[in-house]
Amino acid sequence: MKDHRIDGVRRRMGFLNGFNVTPIGRAGGLSLWWDDTVEVEILFSSKHIIDARMMEKGAHRWVRFTGVYGTSYRYEKVKFWNWMSTYFSPSDMPWLCGGDFNEFLWDSEKAGGSQVLYNRPRYLESCLNSSELLDLDFNGPAFTWRGMRNGSLVEERLDRGLCNRNWQDVWPNTTVTHGTAKEVDCKEVVRKSWVCREDEGAQERWLKKINDCRSQLIRWSQNKFKMRSYQIDYLLEQLGELQKNWGPHREEILEKSRLIDTLWAQEESFWQQRSRVKWLREGYANTKFFHQTTLQRRRRNKVLKIRNSNGDWVENPNQVRRLVDEHFMTSFRSGGGPKLGDNS
Structure with a gap:
C-alpha cells in the first residue's frame, strides 16, 4: 500500500500524526500512528523496525516503543538477529516492544508440521537476553499464525509483546490479548474494496474500485477454497491414525468424521456452483458445449x-x-x- 493511501486510512481512524516505512514493491512496509496528546521522536527506522521515544504532553518522562517485523527469509535470519542483539541493548527508559517477530520462543509455541529440532537456532531468546526484555505472555488463542505446509496445518505464536523491568514497574498490569481469528466473507471483501476515494475523479474512482474488488475477490477465493481442500486432506490423515486404535479415540473419530462430511458437502456445493457458472458463461456462446450438454441430458432421460x-x-x-x-x-x-x- 502506498504512503498516501496509508495516510488516508490513518486520518479516517482519527490519528493526526504518523510515520511510514515505505514498502518495497508489494512486500513489507511499516507505519506508526499517534494523536496530538503525544510527542514522538523517531530514533531509528528500517524495513524491519520503527524505534521511537514518546512522551505524553505535560508529562516529564520519556518512554520507548519499538515496533518489529522480523524477516521471514531463512537466508536473512542470521544477519537480522545478530543486528537485533547488537542494537537492542538494555534501556534506562520504560520500554515496550512488540510486533511480528517471525520466530517462536518455546517449542510449545508451534503445533503441526515438521518436528522442532532441539538444536535449532534460538534467535529470539538470545535477543531477549542481550536486551533484558521480558515476554508479557498473553490471553486468548495460543497461536497467532496458521497455514498449510506440505498438506499439514501448522500453527505458531509469531507475534508477541515485550517490555523491560522499568516498564513493568510503572505499568504492572500491561497485558497482551490475542484476538479470535474471524473468517472474512465475500460481502465484506466487496465492501472494503468499495471504500470511496475523494482524491480522484468519478470515472477514475469507479475503475479503481472495480479493479481492486476483482483482485481482492480472486485472492479471497484462492485462500478460502484452497484451504478447505488442505483441511480435508489433513483431517483424513489424522482420522487414519486415530482409526488404528478405535477404542480410546471413538468420540474424536466421530467428531472428525462429522467435520470431514461438512467440508465435503461445502466442497460439493462449491463445484456445483462452479459447474452452473460455466454453463451460464459458455452454454449459449459455445455451440459445441451446449450440444454436448444436450446429448448428455438426452441419454439420461432416454x-x-x-x-x-x-x-x-x-x-x-x-x-x-x-x-x-x-x-x-x-x-x-x-x-x-x-x-x-x-x-x-
Missing part, C-alpha cells in the same frame, strides 16, 4: 425399455414408442384405461 400390461419387458424401440402412444391415447379417453406396468 427410455430404453418398458413393461407392458402383461408384465413383460419390451425393449424394441418401435414397440416402446407404440406402447407409450397407446398409453396416453387411452389415458385421455373419457373412460380411462389400463396403466403401463399394471399386472392386474
